[in-house]
Amino acid sequence: MRISRKKGTSQLPENYKGLLTDYVKFYRQLDEEGKEKFEKRVDHFLSAVKITGVNAVAEDLDRLLIAAGAIIPVYSIPDWQYINLHEVLLYPGAFNEDFDQGGSDRDIAGMVGTGALQNVMVITKWQLRQGFINSNDAHNTAIHEFVHLIDKMDGTMDGVPEIILERKYVQQWKQLMDATIMQMKSYGSDIDMYGATNHVEFFAVISEYFFEQPDLLKANHPELYEILEKIYKIAG
């Protein structure tokens, strides 16, 4: 017998543990207690945010990966809610040309909506899955887009997440972003050059690196690593 989904009951698909274990490295590396906390946060996200396939089917795996991308950056921040997000639209591949309004990323792998699409995120199914399948390349489109939302929560998308970054670190963070972007432009970098576009993209790109390859970031860019630990409340 299959029990249909009701309001207030779990939004997690039957095989969520298996899917999270297979696809989400961050989850795999948590202890049992941590995994349970992660699952609850994922469940809560899925009950709060609508996920709609547009010319694509939003499968259980896609729903879980979107939620995982949402929870990974805020995992250590208690009671976090994406109050600026109501719906995620899942597209199959590159978006339709009519869709290129505002804040699109990297040949439109994902974007945070503006204007009529306020409170909407768009992500492509292909990029979503690649981000988790390749878990050691410092690229994860879902994490990237959710970091934009975190940045946007204080009212301005400027690479400075005032809602979680303590005031006393704001100047240091801005200076470090400027110095690193200048360095990237002059000498190239192991950081994705898309991050040198501006502060907004820098914050999203370096956050992908931080959550995908923390040890490498710590070795290559200790100062950035340290301040990202402060931003995301990771006990160092």
Ligand SMILES: [Zn+2]
């Ligand atoms: Zn971006």
